[in-house]
Amino acid sequence: MLDSKIPEGPLAEKWNKHKDNIRLVNPANKRDIDIIVVGTGLAGSSAAASLAELGYNVKSLCFQDSPRRAHSIAAQGGINASKNYQNDGDSVYRLFYDTVKGGDYRSREANVHRLAEVSSNIIDQCVAQGVPFAREYGGLLDNRSFGGVQVSRTFYAKGQTGQQLLLGAYSSLSRQISKGKVEMLNRHEMMEVVKVDGKARGIIARNLVTGEIERHSAHAVVLCSGGYGNAFYLSTNAMGSNVSAAWRAHKQGSFFANPCFTQIHPTCIPVSGHYQSKLTLMSESLRNDGRIWVPKSKDDVEAILNGSKLPTDLKEEERDYYLERRYPAFGNLVPRDVASRAAKERCDAGFGVNKTGHAVYLDFASAFVRYGKTEALTRGIQNPSDETIVELGREVIKSKYGNLFDMYKQITDDNPYETPMMIYPAVHYTMGGLWVDYNLMTTVPGLFAAGEANFSDHGANRLGASALMQGLADGYFVLPYTIGDYLADDIRTGKISTETAEFDAAEKKVKDEIQALISNNGDTPVDDFHRRLGLIMWEKCGMARNEKQLKEAIAEIQELRKEFHSNVLVPGSENAFNPELEKATRLADFLELGEAMCLDALTRAESCGGHFREESQTPDGEALRDDENYTFVSAWEYTGTPSEAKLHKEDLVYDNIELKQRSYK
């Protein structure tokens, strides 16, 4: 049943051969074909613009007030491409290899290789659009290094790479809107996929300003609706990021792949109180110079918490640099999943350094001294005092990370130049998503998924600076080709009518669901339920998972879902601008997805990448993969209850890469 449609032939030739053999739609026929694109992040904006340029009629939807605000805008670090401008031995193969290995051998070789192949074109394209990447004095593009690789292949625009790339895609989208080739629907949310004769033929959308329920037909629907990290309530995702479009597609027959694969980023600003609404990332680059520690003794933890000691009072031998202790070879630069789990282990053991018990220190004191000494030598300062050295070191750190230090101070009111930063892991990205074949089509014909919304490229763990690459690769260079293969059958179909029984039924279903929420006689606001779901997910399906807790979580989520539907209080009207109603419809889907995530985590009784099953670990507590039994993609078919979904396995075949156990000791 699951046909990934990976082309025959040697790995490096698959994509080009596929492009040569794929069916096309001629320009005159494209004018008669409609495509709906949901979401305007990197994948959605780039797909909508590219499809419109090809000549299709595109409708683009975003729930934000402008397509420029999609959450891709918040990506900080950079975008990978195998340009090898640094002459450090990078190549398409190396980018491919690093990505498969970084994903802990749970992604598809052919998809990842295609991603690596088109990566270079992305940079060319973005520069041509006027994206102001960082440059060297000679006027050429600059690169930086990122985690998990040994080359410098990351292109960046200060700490705002996502913003600049998204504004580039937004400008291309705007150009097509001005030509009338894209109809842009701001403040619109997709509520349902409409299928006709088994094919996706349109959607039901809600106009978020007027509350009107609208019908939109098309020959194909493309979901670029992002990830589902907000199932955890607290995450680095935007407040509006949601799973609804993908989940509705899932309930209409699209399989959902590897829902439990969640990336938890080790360096985020910790939760400060129960009112917390989201978490803020502190870039991975800080781990190059910061050392992570907690006190060795619980007395010192106590003293810090009651204010009788400051972290800076603790002597070197009173500190536990636990990453350096456990992973001498990689130290503070172990991959994201390993660093996150180690922080959790220390905090669970009672060594957390803030009032919630969920924080560790990220300390730059030794970096101040190290840089300060070099700087003193460079400036020819003889016998500098300790104070001078630290002062000089702070200046160097400021030039490297000044904006992050400022952001930290703004949020916490602590000065990280004087006292160590406090950090804790937080949910950041979801590798799982809608199952797609090589053409990015889901198991529902005519329904495609691109960007973070699909599952295809990152396996069980995504490398830094690869999300931007995948979003733009899918939207600019993959989907515009592959969708033609499907649409070639539709050149004689003609306009799809919205006045059909299928649209009637879908619209009624949506209206009934909204009516049930609005007229519910409850007394508890939506956010209260979302917080409770987040807590269950974080405690039982978070950084470490085990059979017992996952089973408990499934039962608890089912109970919570029941309570939500009987007791949620949604104020206002369905026929007006109503942000609480938007939250409620999204949470209803998260409450089902959460259960599916737990089921997936329960079924995958191995540890891999971001998925750590406590039952599957080495004697010294490291993640243990089980290649013999779990080298497959879990693709779930919806059957009515999330935890009773039917499992389909897509076996992963590695012809070009040897599977190895990761070690960072």
Place this chain on the structure above:
Amino acid sequence: MNITLKIWRQKGPNHVGAMETHKMTEVSGDMSFLEMMDVLNGNLIREGKEPFAFDHDCREGICGSCSMFINGEAHGPGRNVTTCQLHMRSFKDGETIHVEPWRSAAFPVIKDLSVDRSSFDRIIQAGGYVSVNTSGETIDANAIPIPKHDADEAFDAATCIGCGACVATCKNSSAMLFVSAKVSQLSLLPQGKPESKQRVIRMVDQMDLEGFGNCTNTGACEVECPKGISITNIARMNRAFLSSNLTSK
């Protein structure tokens, strides 16, 4: 701490609005302004009242959604911050805080504190792009070296988040800072130069069409811009607009 809030309440674009008073107790200084609004809204919902509608999304100062006029300042007190990055420790115990939407004819109120900024999108659609298709088959990214200084200046202009604080804070409701930032970014880069004349004329025409006011060089926009966009961009745009009008056909 305890605070008194006076918040703009307006049912819809064609309704008359008014300030509404709410008292808040036990406000933590570590809360962001929007988290304080979340708590207020939660309380209102439990009391059977309507919460206040406001725009927000990323809550880390980059998406440009949040847009509150607090105590007479766009994004409230503090420089180079958006409302979502403003924390309650910036206010005093017992303080009365006034919260209003962006006010401009070109930003009609949708509800309460939420306004319609699609006029900004239409200005970009009028020409805020480079006319290049997304085939990827352009020239190599390093084929045209760009002096670092130009690239950095283009980047500084490109950091605009399109929040509209410049318009809200301007006594003329001028969008000159927003428009000039995009005009500058693209005119500073070789890729944007071929279309620079038509671009500036079209974008300025659209800006006027949307009902934004003109610029009288008060410089308030630069002060309130959360991304520190410089009014040098306005000077650059004015020069480009004039010369484009004189020289283009």
